[in-house]
Amino acid sequence: MKNFITILLMVLTMANLINGQEELRKQAEQLSKELIIIDTHIDLPGLLQNKWEDISKTASGDFDYPRAKAGGLDVAFMSVYVAARYENNDAKSEADSVIDIVERILKTYPDKFARANSTDDLYQNFKDGRISLPMGMENGSPLEGDLKNLKYFYEKGIRYITLAHSKSNHICDSSYDPERKWKGLSPFGKEVVKEMNRLGMMIDVSHITDDAFYQVIELSKAPVIASHSSCRFFTPGWERNMSDEMIKALAKNGGVIQIAFVSNFVSQEIRDKEAKNRNAISEYLKANNIPANDKRASEYSSRYWKENPVGYADVKDVVKHIDHVVKLVGIDYVGLGSDFDGAGDSFPHGLKDVSYFPNLIYELLKAGYNKEDIRKICGGNLLRVWSEVEKIARLSK
Numbered sequence: 001m002k003n004f005i006t007i008l009l010m011v012l013t014m015a016n017l018i019n020g021q022e023e024l025r026k027q028a029e030q031l032s033k034e035l036i037i038i039d040t041h042i043d044l045p046g047l048l049q050n051k052w053e054d055i056s057k058t059a060s061g062d063f064d065y066p067r068a069k070a071g072g073l074d075v076a077f078m079s080v081y082v083a084a085r086y087e088n089n090d091a092k093s094e095a096d097s098v099i100d101i102v103e104r105i106l107k108t109y110p111d112k113f114a115r116a117n118s119t120d121d122l123y124q125n126f127k128d129g130r131i132s133l134p135m136g137m138e139n140g141s142p143l144e145g146d147l148k149n150l151k152y153f154y155e156k157g158i159r160y161i162t163l164a165h166s167k168s169n170h171i172c173d174s175s176y177d178p179e180r181k182w183k184g185l186s187p188f189g190k191e192v193v194k195e196m197n198r199l200g201m202m203i204d205v206s207h208i209t210d211d212a213f214y215q216v217i218e219l220s221k222a223p224v225i226a227s228h229s230s231c232r233f234f235t236p237g238w239e240r241n242m243s244d245e246m247i248k249a250l251a252k253n254g255g256v257i258q259i260a261f262v263s264n265f266v267s268q269e270i271r272d273k274e275a276k277n278r279n280a281i282s283e284y285l286k287a288n289n290i291p292a293n294d295k296r297a298s299e300y301s302s303r304y305w306k307e308n309p310v311g312y313a314d315v316k317d318v319v320k321h322i323d324h325v326v327k328l329v330g331i332d333y334v335g336l337g338s339d340f341d342g343a344g345d346s347f348p349h350g351l352k353d354v355s356y357f358p359n360l361i362y363e364l365l366k367a368g369y370n371k372e373d374i375r376k377i378c379g380g381n382l383l384r385v386w387s388e389v390e391k392i393a394r395l396s397k
Helices: 002-034 044-050 065-071 091-108 119-128 148-155 187-199 210-219 244-253 268-287 295-307 315-329 354-366 371-396
Strands: 037-042 073-081 135-138 158-162 202-204 225-229 256-259 334-336
Touching: 002 354, 037 135, 037 225, 037 334, 037 354, 037 371, 044 073, 044 091, 065 073, 065 354, 073 091, 073 119, 073 158, 073 354, 091 135, 119 371, 135 202, 148 158, 148 187, 158 225, 187 202, 187 210, 187 371, 202 225, 202 371, 210 244, 244 256, 244 315, 256 315, 256 371, 268 295, 315 334, 315 354, 334 371, 354 371
Parallel strands: 037 073, 073 135, 135 158, 158 202, 225 256, 256 334
Antiparallel strands: none
């Protein structure tokens, strides 16, 4: 009899647990439709630049209309990515060609996607049921040393600029580049910060060095964003992610860190596995006197990665990064910047593409976040920053 009662209690507990999870799932789905969800970094334009696809139906990348609607995504910042190789090499024209891709999307699917050059546009599009596609430029090389180009790109719809990408440029140093040419911002870069404030363009500190970040914080009169970064606390020593001190400075500035979803951004375990693979490949090439640019090197590397997969992080790891920011500086300074379509097949279990936002909301509910918290994380904090940037620009005119 005692065993029967124990088993019965276990069954009832399990049933309550399942019912509770189902209720949270329903709540997450409802919130994904009710709240404005903003993702500040999606690399769709570069994907379509290489090969145009019909994104009104399920496409090959991480973003398309059916999955965005299923996920409740309302605002997808289109990344106007310009590779570092274009520095001093017709970068402005390359940016124009990527912007043309976004324009083509807007013209091809006017009932599904809409331009969003302001927070007012965004709210109106949300009411109309269309997905907003504002633009952010990833890499400041297209400015080509001329402040007039800031206004040129602002008028084309660019609403944030990631000051540098994988190499230092004429604006500032990159966290990926061992050469620290400027020790932060260049003299021109300091003028760029001021002019972006005046125009009402958000400054994006993702990718730049710590020195450059602190100089931006010191100079900017408006709050700044990290459009797709995560917490260095979980990836010690990796400058691409933001340290606790930087997150505190960002919060004091009124800005927001938009957490990237990429597995090796959010998991040190994945980073360690990647490093192990790279070292093994390097040792093999060295032992066999195979140059890195040799066809045999790429063939061996591809085979090795396939035979030694590093796996993926989990959606819960992304929640850990959000939690860390909240515990460090509060609920008002964190958001979402996935990097979808910009990091290949490296997104976490449970957060593979734009249809998975309800799953992230579910995990946030499980972690104890309430509706107002989730509203801020999903888009409210970014809207606050963007509105403040617009206000400061109006006051400076």
